[in-house]
Amino acid sequence: MSDIQTAAAVRDLVRTPLYDLHRALGACMTGFAGYTMPVQYPSGIVGEHLFTRTRAGLFDVSHMGQAILSGPNAARRLETLVPGDIAALAPGRMRYTQLLDGHGHILDDLMVTRLDDEAGRERLFLVVNAAPKRADFAHLAAELPDCALTVLEDRALLALQGPRAAEVLRRHVLPAAAKSVSAMPFMAAGSYAREGIFLDISRSGYTGEDGFEISLPAAAAPGFAQELLDEADVRPIGLGARDSLRLEAGLCLYGHDIDRTTGPVEAGLSWSISKRRCEEGGFLGYEQVKRAIEYGPSRLRVGFLVDGKVPAREGAEIVTLEGETIGRITSGGFAPSLGRPVAMGYVDTAHAAPGAQVCPIVRGKPLAAKIVPIPFVPHHYFRGDR
Amino acid sequence: MTTRYTKSHEYVRVEGGTGVVGITDYAQSQLGDVVFVELPPVGERLSKGAEAATVESVKAASEVNAPVSGEVVEVNSALADSPGLVNEDPSGKGWFLKIKLTDATELDSLMDEDSYRAFLKAVS
Numbered sequence: 001m002s003d004i005q006t007a008a009a010v011r012d013l014v015r016t017p018l019y020d021l022h023r024a025l026g027a028c029m030t031g032f033a034g035y036t037m038p039v040q041y042p043s044g045i046v047g048e049h050l051f052t053r054t055r056a057g058l059f060d061v062s063h064m065g066q067a068i069l070s071g072p073n074a075a076r077r078l079e080t081l082v083p084g085d086i087a088a089l090a091p092g093r094m095r096y097t098q099l100l101d102g103h104g105h106i107l108d109d110l111m112v113t114r115l116d117d118e119a120g121r122e123r124l125f126l127v128v129n130a131a132p133k134r135a136d137f138a139h140l141a142a143e144l145p146d147c148a149l150t151v152l153e154d155r156a157l158l159a160l161q162g163p164r165a166a167e168v169l170r171r172h173v174l175p176a177a178a179k180s181v182s183a184m185p186f187m188a189a190g191s192y193a194r195e196g197i198f199l200d201i202s203r204s205g206y207t208g209e210d211g212f213e214i215s216l217p218a219a220a221a222p223g224f225a226q227e228l229l230d231e232a233d234v235r236p237i238g239l240g241a242r243d244s245l246r247l248e249a250g251l252c253l254y255g256h257d258i259d260r261t262t263g264p265v266e267a268g269l270s271w272s273i274s275k276r277r278c279e280e281g282g283f284l285g286y287e288q289v290k291r292a293i294e295y296g297p298s299r300l301r302v303g304f305l306v307d308g309k310v311p312a313r314e315g316a317e318i319v320t321l322e323g324e325t326i327g328r329i330t331s332g333g334f335a336p337s338l339g340r341p342v343a344m345g346y347v348d349t350a351h352a353a354p355g356a357q358v359c360p361i362v363r364g365k366p367l368a369a370k371i372v373p374i375p376f377v378p379h380h381y382f383r384g385d386r
Numbered sequence: 387m388t389t390r391y392t393k394s395h396e397y398v399r400v401e402g403g404t405g406v407v408g409i410t411d412y413a414q415s416q417l418g419d420v421v422f423v424e425l426p427p428v429g430e431r432l433s434k435g436a437e438a439a440t441v442e443s444v445k446a447a448s449e450v451n452a453p454v455s456g457e458v459v460e461v462n463s464a465l466a467d468s469p470g471l472v473n474e475d476p477s478g479k480g481w482f483l484k485i486k487l488t489d490a491t492e493l494d495s496l497m498d499e500d501s502y503r504a505f506l507k508a509v510s
Contacts, residue, residue, distance in 0.1 A: 028416065039418075044473075045444040046419040240418060240445050309422045309469075311442050334421040334444045341421075363424070363440065 016062035017156045017218040018225055025236050030235045035063040038238040045240035049336040050164060052245055054209055056162035057237035058228050065133030066155050066215055067126045069140065071147035074122040081143055083264060083283050085274035089114035094187050094202055098274050099136060104288025107134045107139065109254055113189045113202060129254045147292035156221030161211030164233040169212055170229060185384035203382060206242065208249025208332050208375055210382040247342065248335050250303060250374030256314055257301060257330040257344055265292035268301045300352040301372035304360065306341040306367055318347055319366065326351045329360055335376055342376045344353035390453065390496035393505065396478065398453040400493065405454055408481040412506055417443040420472040425461040425483055432456060432485065434492055439482050454492045456485040
């Protein structure tokens with residue numbers, strides 16, 4: 001048990017605006033991407049996970065990078081660095097995409113929200129991952145010198161996720177905004193006034209559930225978080241359950257399922273590349289992405305349903321029944337909603353068919369597993385009242 | 387009966403030449419929900435500090451090391467169906483294995499309860 005992290009090791013880490021609240025709530029803290037973050041609260045990862053799936057969980061994701069990219073042509077300019085269709089975004093809509101390098105590999109994945117134009121300048125709100133955020137912002141600034149990049153250092157970011165999230169959140173915005181918050185569909189966003197501050201709310205998240213991400217001034221974050229936590233339907237959720245929730249939802253974790261050695265097509269992210277972008281190109285790594293789409297990638301990210309109780313985790317080799325190595329697990333663990341281990345990883349395309357029996361190697365022993373379509377747990381996004 | 391602790395948060399409770407080995411309450415609280423425990427076969431000889439078992443929590447897989455050298459004489463078969471016992475009752479029903487000590491003087495290098503408490507204060 002020598003891998004238990006001591007408090008001394010986390011002393012030099014950066015604190016989010018919610019640090020004191022996490023401690024008061026009894027969180028077990030750990031170092032993550034240079035921040036001290038809650039892994040779990042006293043109820044534990046399984047309890048937190050299941051609570052989020054049935055009611056609503058509140059996550060502190062203030063370690064993530066937030067910035068506004070603006071310029072006369074900011075959407076088209078950002079398109080030179082990502083394969084996503086940014087120009088087609090209407091104000092108040094958002095999209096998932098990836099920053100690619102010249103080889104078509106993924107520097108980071110991010111959410112891009114089109115804000116209202118201001119003084120003839122297009123404005124895009126970007127949320128990037130914590131670990132690569134400085135590199136991302138340097139890349140954006142260097143590649144898009146004609147745009148202004150404003151890093152929002154003094155904003156916190158909260159996520160409220162789960163089937164009760166919408167009904168809880170509508171009670172905590174001004175009554176005039178309650179209806180529009182409830183009606184906001186998945187991947188829409190808006191700014192809502194509340195007691196002298198603005199909450200930038202989007203209907204998005206990283207759990208597969210309906211839910212919201214809320215960007216707000218750091219100083220207002222602890223009070224607002226506490227107010228949400230005072231609701232019986234809301235509990236604080238740590239990084240542990242955030243990871244198990246996103247794994248069940250089949251969502252990629254940067255640095256694990258995707259990184260500078262993987263492209264968006266083999267990662268199963270082609271859905272995030274529009275037909276126009278695919279045909280027109282004009283982004284870093286286009287040649288490689290186009291080739292992968294046309295000829296098919298040599299390997300593919302797939303899901304694994306693992307028999308038994310032993311979790312197969314990141315790094316585990318995947319072999320066929322005949323013992324041939326065909327790939328590797330990039331994230332895996334115990335899925336609390338299913339009560340069994342699941343994993344994701346890359347296998348050679350020839351072996352990627354759903355239903356195929358494969359063996360993850362854990363501590364030298366082969367386990368039985370089956371390739372399955374992801375997500376493992378269906379998404380419950382709110383697509384709007386139709 | 388004496389109980390001794392390691393710096394890596396295992397305990398061994400010794401009675402008449404046999405030690406019951408498990409992980410401490412602090413260890414289980416740090417690991418979180420335990421979903422699987424891999425135990426060694428009965429009869430296996432372990433040397434002090436060697437890997438004796440693996441605990442899989444939702445978070446991660448962690449090694450449990452033998453606090454003392456000896457032969458495994460029994461393992462807790464209840465953990466197969468109820469790995470959560472490690473969280474609920476780490477020093478009781480959540481024990482891992484029983485080991486027949488080869489050298490009782492090895493216990494002298496481990497911490498007693500007071501020292502372990504002081505050690506926990508220092509690390510947490």
